Amino acid sequence: WLKWHEPFAALWRNDPVPRSCVLDTSKQPSMSFNPISAMHHAFDAVTGAGSPTAAASAGGGAPTGHSNPTPSSVFQSVTGTARQRELDEATRELGELRFQHEELAKQTFALKHQLRKQTQKRLKDQTTYVDTFKEFSQMSMATIAGWITAKTAGLALDEIFKNFIDDASVVDIVSRALYAVFVLVSVPLMDWLLNTARIRNEVHHRDHGGFMADQLRLVKICQPMFSAWGWKDLVESLLKYAGNTFLSTFVASLIITTILIVVQVTPCFRWAFDNVRNKGNSLIARMLHNLSNLGLAVGFAWNSVFEYGPNELINKVRAPMFALMIQVLYYFLVSTIIVWIIAKVSDEHEDPKPGAKAGDKEDVEKAQAAKHDAAHEHLKHAKTLDEVGDLAVHFAADVGDEVADASRDVLLKALHFVYAWAQLDTIEALYFTYLLQCSGPATCSYQSNFAFALAATFIFGRVAAALKLEKQDSEWNRVLQDLTIKALSLNTGWAWASYCRTAVLSAVAYEDQVTPLGMYAIFTAFAWVCISILHHRLEIERRHWNKVIQKEAGIAEIPTSASRRRAAPGPEARREG
Numbered sequence: 286w287l288k289w290h291e292p293f294a295a296l297w298r299n300d301p302v303p304r305s306c307v308l309d310t311s312k313q314p315s316m317s318f319n320p321i322s323a324m325h326h327a328f329d330a331v332t333g334a335g336s337p338t339a340a341a342s343a344g345g346g347a348p349t350g351h352s353n354p355t356p357s358s359v360f361q362s363v364t365g366t367a368r369q370r371e372l373d374e375a376t377r378e379l380g381e382l383r384f385q386h387e388e389l390a391k392q393t394f395a396l397k398h399q400l401r402k403q404t405q406k407r408l409k410d411q412t413t414y415v416d417t418f419k420e421f422s423q424m425s426m427a428t429i430a431g432w433i434t435a436k437t438a439g440l441a442l443d444e445i446f447k448n449f450i451d452d453a454s455v456v457d458i459v460s461r462a463l464y465a466v467f468v469l470v471s472v473p474l475m476d477w478l479l480n481t482a483r484i485r486n487e488v489h490h491r492d493h494g495g496f497m498a499d500q501l502r503l504v505k506i507c508q509p510m511f512s513a514w515g516w517k518d519l520v521e522s523l524l525k526y527a528g529n530t531f532l533s534t535f536v537a538s539l540i541i542t543t544i545l546i547v548v549q550v551t552p553c554f555r556w557a558f559d560n561v562r563n564k565g566n567s568l569i570a571r572m573l574h575n576l577s578n579l580g581l582a583v584g585f586a587w588n589s590v591f592e593y594g595p596n597e598l599i600n601k602v603r604a605p606m607f608a609l610m611i612q613v614l615y616y617f618l619v620s621t622i623i624v625w626i627i628a629k630v631s632d633e634h635e636d637p638k639p640g641a642k643a644g645d646k647e648d649v650e651k652a653q654a655a656k657h658d659a660a661h662e663h664l665k666h667a668k669t670l671d672e673v674g675d676l677a678v679h680f681a682a683d684v685g686d687e688v689a690d691a692s693r694d695v696l697l698k699a700l701h702f703v704y705a706w707a708q709l710d711t712i713e714a715l716y717f718t719y720l721l722q723c724s725g726p727a728t729c730s731y732q733s734n735f736a737f738a739l740a741a742t743f744i745f746g747r748v749a750a751a752l753k754l755e756k757q758d759s760e761w762n763r764v765l766q767d768l769t770i771k772a773l774s775l776n777t778g779w780a781w782a783s784y785c786r787t788a789v790l791s792a793v794a795y796e797d798q799v800t801p802l803g804m805y806a807i808f809t810a811f812a813w814v815c816i817s818i819l820h821h822r823l824e825i826e827r828r829h830w831n832k833v834i835q836k837e838a839g840i841a842e843i844p845t846s847a848s849r850r851r852a853a854p855g856p857e858a859r860r861e862g
Contacts (some may be wrong), residue, residue: 428778
């Protein structure tokens with residue numbers, strides 16, 4: 286059909302054709318249409334057959350400069366034209382397909398990029414949520430474990446020393462002091478044992494399963510709280526013995542803070558801090574470094590100073606609504622002051638801000654230590670009094686900087702606990718004082734304390750995880766966010782501690798044969814069993830979540846270079862691929 290398409294198309298377009306191509310119907314025997322004859326006439330019209338030039342050539346006339354085309358040449362010409370048109374059409378369609386493919390590839394790449402970003406953001410948010418809830422749970426469990434262990438040990442020591450000392454307040458001070466010294470030695474010893482080469486892998490590699498490994502990690506998490514509650518109970522006993530007046534509380538808080546600052550400035554403490562920071566395993570260094578866990582004790586002392594005035598006003602009013610108003614105003618005032626102080630100290634300090642990387646802080650600390658060591662070397666080689674005097678001035682400046690750093694560290698830790706107590710007192714004033722009309726958790730039933738602790742666990746955990754996902758721009762909001770998250774975890778532990786206290790007292794009232802010490806011992810064992818099981822379950826869920834994250838993020842499917850070399854396909858496999 287393609288070969289004969291052009292002749293018929295010429296007739297259809299009414300192109301000028303020779304007269305010989307016109308059908309003379311008068312000479313035809315009939316009016317019927319002969320397709321063969323029409324096809325020959327169409328061929329003559331295209332090739333010029335029947336024209337004068339063709340007739341002259343056929344009659345032996347002079348040549349006209351070109352020969353008549355043969356049917357094969359005409360067929361080749363027609364076929365070449367059709368193929369060229371087909372080639373042009375195919376090229377045009379191929380260009381359009383290529384353009385569409387490029388546009389589709391761009392859209393696919395943009396969609397994959399957007400999907401990858403959304404997936405990464407979702408996985409990052411979920412990981413942050415899980416990590417926040419894990420830290421929240423661990424801090425709450427460590428708070429409960431530290432409190433109930435210190436309480437039970439203190440009651441046991443009271444039973445021993447009350448046979449030798451008549452004054453109950455003195456017995457309380459001696460018992461708490463002995464327990465504080467015990468944790469000062471035993472906690473670093475446990476830490477030293479957990480950092481031995483044999484146990485370190487089980488403790489630090491969190492992907493290792495097993496109930497025993499999880500319990501070792503639980504002990505390591507609770508170690509700071511053992512020391513914190515031991516020293517806090519000692520400070521509380523000293524303040525009670527001093528009379529709990531404003532002046533005595535203020536003086537005692539000042540003395541405790543000064544002692545702690547002086548201890549942290551000493552060279553031996555700096556050596557211990559560097560040894561622990563560099564993952565050393567010196568037992569003496571860990572004992573000295575354990576003194577840095579006294580933030581709860583200092584915070585309790587200064588919290589007694591801050592809340593002295595509000596407590597006096599609350600004791601003078603009778604309406605629960607007025608007590609709640611006073612507590613809320615106190616919380617707003619003290620939280621504003623604490624946030625302003627922490628933000629101011631963070632801006633003026635030369636170290637990186639809390640949001641900076643840990644490596645930046647370590648670099649600054651190493652630079653300061655190198656500067657201090659260099660000054661010591663210069664002092665050894667100093668020969669004249671002028672050189673010694675200059676070095677003494679430098680040493681005085683260094684000591685001043687170290688005192689400022691130690692004061693800043695102690696102040697920040699204390700203010701964190703003051704803010705946490707202010708937050709807890711405000712929530713307890715709303716729930717116990719205003720709604721249940723109790724003076725506090727100790728005067729309400731254990732059912733009320735259990736409901737409060739249970740609600741605090743779920744609500745505070747959700748709030749802490751939600752706050753962690755928010756990105757704060759200003760330093761003020763970042764400080765307030767960090768304070769709130771830490772306070773919520775501590776307050777959850779303190780809420781459960783209040784429930785334990787009221788539950789033990791209620792059980793003692795029912796069981797006359799069991800002493801408070803025996804009931805606390807039973808409750809301590811029960812609490813440790815529950816905490817151990819809950820921590821083990823949390824670790825199982827955390828490991829499962831890490832596997833899910835790796836699977837969704839494609840981390841598990843990414844081969845290493847060695848595995849890629851081992852699994853490299855051969856030439857035949859590559860050709861087939």
